Amino acid sequence: MEVRKIVLIVCDGMSDRVVSSLEEKTPLEYAKTPNLDKLAMIGCTGVLDILSPGIPPGSDSAHLALFGYNPEKDYPGRGAIEALGANIHVNEGSLACRFNLSTVVEKNISEGVTLIVKDRRAGRISSEEAGKLIEYLQMKLDSFSGVKVKIIPNVEHRGILVLEGGELNGDVTDSDPHEVDSCVNKCEPLTNASIPKAAEHTAKIINEIVKSSYTLLKEHEINKSRVERGLPAANIILPRGAGVVKKVEPFIKVWGLKPACIAKLALYRGVARYVGMDVYDVPEATGTVNTNVEAKFKKAVELLKEYDFVFIHIKGTDSASHDRKPLEKVNMIEKIDSAFKIIMDKVVTPGKAVVAVTSDHSTSSELGIHIGDPPALVIYAPDIIADDVKQFNERAVLKGGLGRVKGVDLMKILLNYACRAMEYGLKPSRESRVYRSTECSPLVI
């Protein structure tokens, strides 16, 4: 039997709610999408509870679920994923956080002096200046209470904080309050921390680092110069998304598929690397609404020769939503649809592969946030039973034949349509009870 290859296209945050400025339609309803509608017509549709009904996923946990991993078990925290995405090596067992170089001012409160966040990105400080400030911090702060501290610059205001040694735990709150004019949050163990003592220890070290970063950075020459130039001082680092780095079973072992990823941004490249995908980029891709989607789809067609599974990530739909620009989102969707003709012509029409299009989460382009509404999903396979749905949008797919399925089940469904799913109970190989494997261990007589 001929097995099929799989193409998974994730249009980040594409699904939405109704938007009043779009005649009470969603951006996907409002946009003209003849190619995606064609796929809906010949395929089967539904909605995807990425994590669980009502829960707004983060992009990292969402992609883990879409790749068939259980985030409750396998999510290593955003810091670890970002580090992987930036190609920063972090040892297993180390704790990694993302951080921003931010701008804070002092404020007197009854307990003493606290710090109020005025700019979470320190005026989007250049990578050059940020690099120097972080290098200085690293020089001054190399260990705390026997824990080795690594402070690593990423692009612009972004960086990775790594703690190594001793028992560490990622179940601590973020220092970053995620909102301006809020105070810097005291890092604390979560009430349901998995290892409470280790979480307490971790929180203490993070608080010391945050406080020291302020003491060290506020007097730095670069910040003096920034203030003179009328720019916000990058006078603190604010960690968030702590997690202990761990390893998961690689995608090829879990699903028996050789996987490739086409994505521009670090986070998505990080999740893909975390599960062991080969990560590709196309020079024309930008990770914004100006990206060249056609180039990505062409690359996917090319990679399908070598790989069994090609994942394509497109970010612009989410960025437009966070910027609360529904019309920009509509345009981005139409651009994706137009480019999607390549996939229709080269993959769908020849009928050799399974093609799925969905979002990693819904993003409201009115509210500017991730929402827990299940995104629209369409799956095409040559022998799939098409439902009655003739358009690809959130409202039309509510009547879809796939119904309401869970994100973590998507891979199993795709594997099935790819004729690769193994019958439950069979045990031809010691590695997997999920996918058909032709491997065998020869019995020697």
Added chain:
Amino acid sequence: MEVRKIVLIVCDGMSDRVVSSLEEKTPLEYAKTPNLDKLAMIGCTGVLDILSPGIPPGSDSAHLALFGYNPEKDYPGRGAIEALGANIHVNEGSLACRFNLSTVVEKNISEGVTLIVKDRRAGRISSEEAGKLIEYLQMKLDSFSGVKVKIIPNVEHRGILVLEGGELNGDVTDSDPHEVDSCVNKCEPLTNASIPKAAEHTAKIINEIVKSSYTLLKEHEINKSRVERGLPAANIILPRGAGVVKKVEPFIKVWGLKPACIAKLALYRGVARYVGMDVYDVPEATGTVNTNVEAKFKKAVELLKEYDFVFIHIKGTDSASHDRKPLEKVNMIEKIDSAFKIIMDKVVTPGKAVVAVTSDHSTSSELGIHIGDPPALVIYAPDIIADDVKQFNERAVLKGGLGRVKGVDLMKILLNYACRAMEYGLKPSRESRVYRSTECSPLVI
């Protein structure tokens, strides 16, 4: 971003099956419900597996699930809930049962003499007489095998039995056979009791109390007088619904919502108190089909000023079903619909809140029992994607856009539509990873 408040209206046992005397329609289909239909038209609908497909919920476990608690983990047994509903304080770790004062007669069987239940409510004995009998029992029975016994009167034939001290377990059968002309059931540990030894111990004590209650009550003056007056003797107490009282995380901590409950009957008030809701009543409410639904909805509108979450319980639909009166149920549904105009005008039209209408379980008005069919659900939010469903009834919502969701997920879905759901992976506060919190613990430098 503006968050929304939430109104949850539970019409007890409203969903049903087809009824032959109603032209093979369900009572909700048969009833004229222009206001609820309007909500279905502008909202999104589906069905709710309150506990699990096919399982008929009890009203107490059903409400726990609707409030987002897992009954498998958090259900403390009916006795504990009823005690809370009657404002009877029971210490954590104690075992509580409901009991009825009942009427039994002796019967010889091969093993000896047993007791046959003739009236489970002892002719609905007055609270005054019941109180005296229970006071007498309490005086005579204050402890068994080192376990302190509390026998507390409630309204009419109802009471609460509390055991305190030693290791107790609620996994025991009911003494009450739940049917007349059946014998009093010997309380026994369930075969899958969580702590078998404690369950055995508990069952033994309950059997001793039941036997002693018969010995003590059958000779009591009040019963002699009742028999003389031609009334059934209240000559035994029959415990049921044993459970060890425990504490759960309060609703406000779980969901970040300040909650209020409007309910008349003890059970619902008990579940609401158990999860830490403020419980309100309206004088015009009766807990029967004669209740004043309008008064409840007006109270809800008023409470929405102070509370984030208002739960309204309406009982009449269930009572009419248990009484096997489909037409009375239809009338009750029409009364609810007519009163619902208040919610439409004051809550839905201003577009400031999320409104959900459902049942805690389906009740068959032909069979007179709770059934495991998933009740109809409708949710309205200002930016929700409306499905094609234009009527609110069990048949119409089968095509609803929410599909088939689980009771325990409802709160997460409502939180999401209220723009209060937190993105998975963010950790701004130590208390919750579920709802957005503006609380912060200021870092003091």
